[in-house]
Amino acid sequence: MNVSVELGERSYDVVLSDGARHQLAAVIAERAPRARAAVIVTTPHIAAQPWFDVTSGIEQHLLTVVDGESAKSLDVLETLLEEVAKFELSRNDVIVGVGGGALTDLAGFAAATYLRGVALVQVPTSLVGQVDAAIGGKTGVNLRSGKNLVGAFHQPIGVLCDFETIATLPERERLGGLGEVAKCWLLEGGFAAELTEVSLHDLIVMSVKLKAAIVSADEREGGRRALLNYGHTLAHALEKVALARDDDELRHGEAVAIGLAFAVRLAEALGRVDQSEVTRHDEVLEVFGLQRRVPEHFASSLLLEAMSHDKKAHHDLTFVLAGAEGFETVRGVDPQSVSDVLEKFRGEP
Template sequence: MAHLVVVGMPGVGKSALAHALAEVRGVTALDTDDLVDEMTGRSVQEWIRVEGEAAFREVEADALERALTEDVVVATGGGTLTSSRSRELLVGQPVLWLDADVDTLLTRLDETDRPLLEGDPRTRLSELADARRSLYAEAATWTLSGAQSLDALVPRVDALLTPSMTRRVELGERSYDVVIARGARHRLAGLLSRSAPRARRAALLTTASLRVQPWFDLSTGLETVVIEVPDGEAAKTFSTLEQVCEQLAHAGLSRHDVVVSVGGGAVCDLAGFVAAIYLRGVGVAHVATTLLAQVDAAVGGKTAVDLAAGKNLVGAFHQPLGVLCDLEVLDTLPEREWRSGWGEVVKCALLEGRDDVTPDEPAALVDLAVDLKARIVSSDEREGAQRALLNYGHTLAHAIEALALERDPDELRHGEAVGVGLAFAARLALRLGRIEATRVEHVDEILTRFGLETRLKEFDTEEILSYMARDKKAHHDLTFVLDGPRGVEVVSGVDVGVVRATLEAMKGER
């Protein structure tokens, strides 16, 4: 297998990148044009002018096949992927698509001998680019702009080649991968090309604050419209839902096209619900940019908006085409966003019996959470049994989130609420005689390890109980996910008096 294969239009800088990257990685660079010359004694130009393009593509495929047997960085010709044989050879290979606009390409092709561009180079380049974009996207593992300098490009590509993790959600024909890697966002064009081959347009849902981030450099490989929505839970309203659907209609999004979320949990929830209902269902992909989105919202197909009566009360199950968890973007998160994700991570660790977890290895923790959720969703997509365990800590969490939101939208983040919910669930399990006091202390210690609160702020107990009764996983009684002698399980019919007493006792803790 090759170290990396670089594809893209003539003049985009494939050869220069291949040689510079090979030097950094300590491997050799090969150019398929040079290999054709070496193998046949004829240049590319001579092959095309004398034998024709079809004959050249066959010997070019021979050169590519030879190059792929070595651990090298391969720079291909601009039209290599027009050959079905060459495309087949690249299946399973690490492929980088360098993309650039026609103006950039023209500045780099000045006075070069290119038989396929003879006549009007601008027109020919535009025609070739339009014809080849889908071929590049389908083959691509990653897509980057070739307009940036070589000094900027080489370290970025070098970082992309670090090991990645992939977890698969197995749902028959609707199965999909969750990729966890630094620079995972650059896999978007390839993901969309392979999972939505009939798509011509993509709608990116994101926020204004994210759109100005330096990492917001995604390529879809499609005609793209960007739609901005509010930050946080403010995005999950019926008014925002309506506005987004109107913008999709004005953009001409068809049933074959795709919606892409680029953001945190709220953006994932909204984008998924939009995709579930627009034209009775279009494809959606998630580029998860917060820890919370990566370990929870983006995986599993739950989508929703909020009501005044509670969080996530109107929604649908709508599985994504794929999920990209970009670890590089996590480097930009403020401390509070980390805490918002840690609550879900601790939940998963407790469900997996991983009491040894620490916040020092975020990549491993994202993988732990995604692996657990992928396994559970694969066996119980619609929360008929096992998936309900993922609501551990959430009965109280959703109640205090909703109450806090009424007071101050920034008072309590989801993961912070889940942390308090996990602490409460342990205390309720103790009061019901399901666990020992030492287990409560141990849960508190893990939560504290991740900077999460274990005390309950001043909320009215009766208001909390009212919200709990309306929780979407309750079945006309108070239902909780609690630890016990058989492990964590769903417990229904919990006496409201016991819940009230546990809340009051927790509020009295200092």
Template sequence: MQELTVATPGGSYPVLVGAGARHRLTELIPVGARRAAIVTQASIPWEVDAGIEQRRFTIGQGEESKDLETVEELCRGFARWGLTRADVVVGVGGGMVTDVAGFAAAVYHRGVAVVHVSTTLLGQVDAAIGGKTGVNLPEGKNLVGAFWQPAAVLCDVETLETLPPREYRSGLGEMAKYAFLGVDRLRDRSLEDAVAACVACKAAFVADDEREQGRRALLNYGHTLAHALETAGGYDLRHGEAVGLGLRFAARLARRLGRVGDGEVADHDTLVDAYELPAALPPGVDDQELLTVMARDKKATTGLTFVLDGPRGLEVVPGVPAEAVAATLAELRP
């Protein structure tokens, strides 16, 4: 079992990574909490014991349930049960669950403690860490949310053994991003060490920039296109698969803008290929729709904005010409 620390201006919290981490939940429930609202999904087989009175609140599957209506239903359920500000919400599941549970905790009574028990690879390496919570609008992903740091995060690698292969590969797409954020020898590490290394990398970004006012935005590498593909909808893509395409796209866009050469593009393709992620955009992609959605990305303050590689490493690059983006999308057509 590895214990890491995420340090923020508001305080620090532990992240436990290892087999059986979910069984340590009772140790990490905030002192004084009398009730735990367990937010999860019907498809998640993992039970947890908070060591105090608890009730299960089940939310729907898929991105269509990651919305304000779900948050309202949760908060009303908390109120009917009598959950107080002194109690705790426990999110058990993947990134969608921890995003929704965290946001509900952030807004219910203007802030209730939350602990995450992450059960997917994507959640363990990224979504459950760092306190970014939120839900989608029809206009874009994660456009409504709050920064609300958890009291603790449990990353139980045992839960990854039951993931369907495609869901596991989706997590690898999110993991691949960290290779370009400074995590060395990612594919040579054991699963526990790889998860812990990604957590440590994200923790460093969060400690440096908790509210994404600067450097933390680099954690969105590959996500601008990924979120646009997910928002446009109708494409058979998981989040990590979309991120893999986003990484390929970002490397090619950086090359088109003269920031990197062919070698960097090949490095991106080699890693994404090794994780068996898609190599081409889905058929029938509407460029104009993607451009419209990407312009609404939460990083965008001055025109189309992307995290791109370059001579000084990854940087947020605003004002990217739409023509360059469209031409780069064409490079990834099947």
């Protein structure tokens, strides 16, 4: 199955199948016909997986960087670019990112910046990577001051989502990915009962189609792309509070699930939807096995502060909320309502 991201001359296909990684040489031959060399960027952990065999069809170099989020640093980027330069990669050549979202963010940013931009193919191997990170052209690294503070938009020439790779994904990573999948399912109006008829592969395809359609309509997040932030206002606050405590208990997708359960309760409190929408959300999250509770030790006051850009006044709370017209970005949500719903939500049985 191919899903197209439509961006004029920069359009590309997301290939979704068992064995999609074997399309690498074909994508390079078609989309970067002048490429002479490919640098495959991955991690030792990914390179050790049984399915790891990627063939570019041209001269090929393998570079590994540290596994996980630590790869997204300017230090790692610098070392990587120095290595790429040693291979004398030219403007016509290709960088290929193989790994989870952290790796594809780093490889993407390396491709965006080396010689002011070389061709990029992403081979996302985690669920988060396949349904979210590798699609849409956002690339970047973290600063000590915060996540994703340095980056660039750089669209790949192809994305290869190989279902065979996610077979080796640890359970916790899979669950985190399901948080984003649940978000897409809820944005698409899906019910829990329908989930019995769909496979994980169908769900990945559904999520990729949604992201591809939204990115095609709004590459730079002026409008519709912001809908993909559904559940993320509280999720980012949970992550920020956890990070400040060096607390690794919540994966991003798990925080998103809590954020989704919260957002629908906020929409209900604001009179935008009725109880049936809350039930729809709860049932979907339940089927995915996702926790909805805000953990005890995340104080509402800290979360409210983390959700607000204006730390003192809390006047600029923005949420994606369900409503009569579907989902939309709502700005200037009353802080008291947010705080009340948070407290009430905590008290739920």
